[in-house]
Amino acid sequence: MTVSHYYLPASVPEALGLLGAHGPELLVIAGGTVAMPLINEGISLPVRVMGLRRAGLDGIERTGDELRIGATATLTGLLALDAIPMLREAAARVAGWSVRNMATVGGNLFTPPPGGDVATALLALGARAVVTGPAGDREVPLAGFWTGFMTNDLASDELLTGIVVPLEPGRATCVKFGRKQANTPAVVTVAVHLAMDEDGETVRTARIALGAAGPHPVRMARAEAALAGTRLEPAAIAESAAAAAADCEPFTDAVASEWYRRRMVAVFVGRALTVLAQPASPASGRGA
Amino acid sequence: MASVIVSFELSGREVEVMVKPMTTLQAVLRTQLGHTAVKDGCRQGGCGSCTVLVDGEPMLSCLLPVQDIAGRRVTTVEGLTPAEGLHPIQKAFLEANGFQCGYCTPGMVLLAKALLDHNPEPGRDEIVDALAGNACRCTGYDPIIEAISKAAATAAAGAAR
Amino acid sequence: MNLHGTHRFRAPRERVFAAIRDPGTLMAVIPGCEAVAQVDPETYEGRITLRLPGAVGSYRTTVRLVDVVPPERSGLEGRVEGAMGSIAGRADFTLADADGGTAMDYRGSGTIDGPLARLDSRFAERLAESLIAQGLRALDLRLATEGSE
Numbered sequence: 001m002t003v004s005h006y007y008l009p010a011s012v013p014e015a016l017g018l019l020g021a022h023g024p025e026l027l028v029i030a031g032g033t034v035a036m037p038l039i040n041e042g043i044s045l046p047v048r049v050m051g052l053r054r055a056g057l058d059g060i061e062r063t064g065d066e067l068r069i070g071a072t073a074t075l076t077g078l079l080a081l082d083a084i085p086m087l088r089e090a091a092a093r094v095a096g097w098s099v100r101n102m103a104t105v106g107g108n109l110f111t112p113p114p115g116g117d118v119a120t121a122l123l124a125l126g127a128r129a130v131v132t133g134p135a136g137d138r139e140v141p142l143a144g145f146w147t148g149f150m151t152n153d154l155a156s157d158e159l160l161t162g163i164v165v166p167l168e169p170g171r172a173t174c175v176k177f178g179r180k181q182a183n184t185p186a187v188v189t190v191a192v193h194l195a196m197d198e199d200g201e202t203v204r205t206a207r208i209a210l211g212a213a214g215p216h217p218v219r220m221a222r223a224e225a226a227l228a229g230t231r232l233e234p235a236a237i238a239e240s241a242a243a244a245a246a247d248c249e250p251f252t253d254a255v256a257s258e259w260y261r262r263r264m265v266a267v268f269v270g271r272a273l274t275v276l277a278q279p280a281s282p283a284s285g286r287g288a
Numbered sequence: 289m290a291s292v293i294v295s296f297e298l299s300g301r302e303v304e305v306m307v308k309p310m311t312t313l314q315a316v317l318r319t320q321l322g323h324t325a326v327k328d329g330c331r332q333g334g335c336g337s338c339t340v341l342v343d344g345e346p347m348l349s350c351l352l353p354v355q356d357i358a359g360r361r362v363t364t365v366e367g368l369t370p371a372e373g374l375h376p377i378q379k380a381f382l383e384a385n386g387f388q389c390g391y392c393t394p395g396m397v398l399l400a401k402a403l404l405d406h407n408p409e410p411g412r413d414e415i416v417d418a419l420a421g422n423a424c425r426c427t428g429y430d431p432i433i434e435a436i437s438k439a440a441a442t443a444a445a446g447a448a449r
Numbered sequence: 450m451n452l453h454g455t456h457r458f459r460a461p462r463e464r465v466f467a468a469i470r471d472p473g474t475l476m477a478v479i480p481g482c483e484a485v486a487q488v489d490p491e492t493y494e495g496r497i498t499l500r501l502p503g504a505v506g507s508y509r510t511t512v513r514l515v516d517v518v519p520p521e522r523s524g525l526e527g528r529v530e531g532a533m534g535s536i537a538g539r540a541d542f543t544l545a546d547a548d549g550g551t552a553m554d555y556r557g558s559g560t561i562d563g564p565l566a567r568l569d570s571r572f573a574e575r576l577a578e579s580l581i582a583q584g585l586r587a588l589d590l591r592l593a594t595e596g597s598e
Binding site: 002023024025026027029034035037038039041042043044045046110111112113147148149150151156215251252253254 | 480481498499500501502503504505506507532533564565567568569571572575576578579580582583
Binding site: 001003004005006008031032033036037039040041049051053076095096097098099101102181182183 | 289290292308309310311312331332333334336339345346347348350351352353355356399402417418419420421422
């Protein structure tokens, strides 16, 4: 191991102080599920590392109509929540039990493609990232947080400290397709949130987010527009799925080819919307 | 680089180790403390053979800097095994042929312990879900699932008496 | 590793070409760039620090301009080197007039050495193209803002 200093700050100000003192050469690690494999493999050779497990960022609290999730809250912590069943669905499909006890919600935003299933779900829920720097907090809608392949909006003296999720009524589901039934990276992940009209049957607005179909989780604007004003008829669903497949930018990696991913986007957007078109029941898996 | 001293609870006793910064719990348990039931498989978080319990919850020791668990309670299979005989979960694995080469077994046994502590009567789906992060190349998994069901049933029968 | 990309600039190609050769501009637009110095008319040396999930590192970079035909095209031969490994190769870009602005097309190939070589090369390609795209966007913005002053 190349590490000469491993810091475990006990507070956010202390963590920011360390970031300020050591700059962009300080490796920040939370659950360790992304960084430690790279370090163990000898691909990442950090000298100074800062772990965030003790910095007091692991709480989850509900304030009015919002859920404030600390950046180092674990995925297991998310599974204990009743407030947003769809977020539970997303977290439950990540890796295995031990990894979920370690991996953090904030860390999921930084997972290199094709990962980030919880991040995809958060994008569909209209979540915002809370970023803290020397000057204080700022909030960034998740869509603006990612700036490219493995790059994001954080300045070198800033930390992601939390995620805010609005609690909105509607219909929501998250579907992950992988090569295996469990403990598998995504071929494609689809997360949908629909806000319905007063009649409860017509879609007012839709948010469709895809994982593993772009450099980071992405919203599919044309696919969303295709649903507005519809009652999720098969034709509307087909149009939405086709738009998502055409507009996404999947990639080829060891898990799946671009060709296959694009086809699976169409299939799984279709399946997710078909589930949401059914009357709600425990069996429909339609956590709103 | 300066070493650091970390103390934590292992098998009911406090232990203290001196480590280079960011040494993993896996390396400490295997090479400094002789707990070789904690296996060294992929070091990527993919195989689960390094599974340990931290305050009763399963974690992957290959991804865990030992400094992160200072003051916490760590359980390995060595800590589960009584001075005489076998833990009921170990007995159940033996009776159900729940292992062949034995490499995945410590991880599976510890997961079983954590699962049954959370949920004394798990259904098959719940057992499968609990084991999803741990790979076995020998048994085809059914004997392991059997062993855990058996352990649960035996514990329930014992509790009912 | 093979790279290919295009970019549209609002500024005319004479300005784009000149900006690419200016150390001050390079320092401002290259992601993570901490230092750039022009050591001779065709050679630039610098340092880039990249912060990626799970890995941070500083890289010494050396780039030499070759086959320079302003404002049309140029080649860049270079080497990026750090603790995590090195990338050495050549990229060529062309600039064409496009509705008062500039259309750039670039192509490059390189070999990766050291720990970095253990990564899937497609991963490295996507990362490199993303960082280049970020730099080109920053350059476009800078030229557009300067032009309006």
